[in-house]
Amino acid sequence: MHNLSRKVSARLTRLRCRIVGHNIKLSKEYQTHQREYVCDACKCQYTEDNNGFLTPLTPKLKRVNEVMEQFYLRRRAKTA
Ligand SMILES: [Zn+2]
Numbered sequence: 054m055h056n057l058s059r060k061v062s063a064r065l066t067r068l069r070c071r072i073v074g075h076n077i078k079l080s081k082e083y084q085t086h087q088r089e090y091v092c093d094a095c096k097c098q099y100t101e102d103n104n105g106f107l108t109p110l111t112p113k114l115k116r117v118n119e120v121m122e123q124f125y126l127r128r129r130a131k132t133a
Pocket of ligand 1: 076
């Protein structure tokens with residue numbers, strides 16, 4: 054029963070997000086100025102695409118963000 058009510062409330066949260074929009078907050082900012090966001094209500098994660106629009110944060114995109122960060126830091130360490 055408890056599981057079921059949790060499922061229902063998760064569905065209601067998603068419905069709320071669909072109606073009033075996500076309550077998006079910055080969750081992480083990289084040195085590369087790439088940002089990751091999380092919705093406070095449904096915990097969906099987002100990042101910015103090449104055009105600066107929010108796009109769902111997939112594991113692949115998260116990996117790209119991390120690799121770009123490492124690349125940036127390594128390059129900066131070399132020139133410093
Ligand atoms: Zn949401």
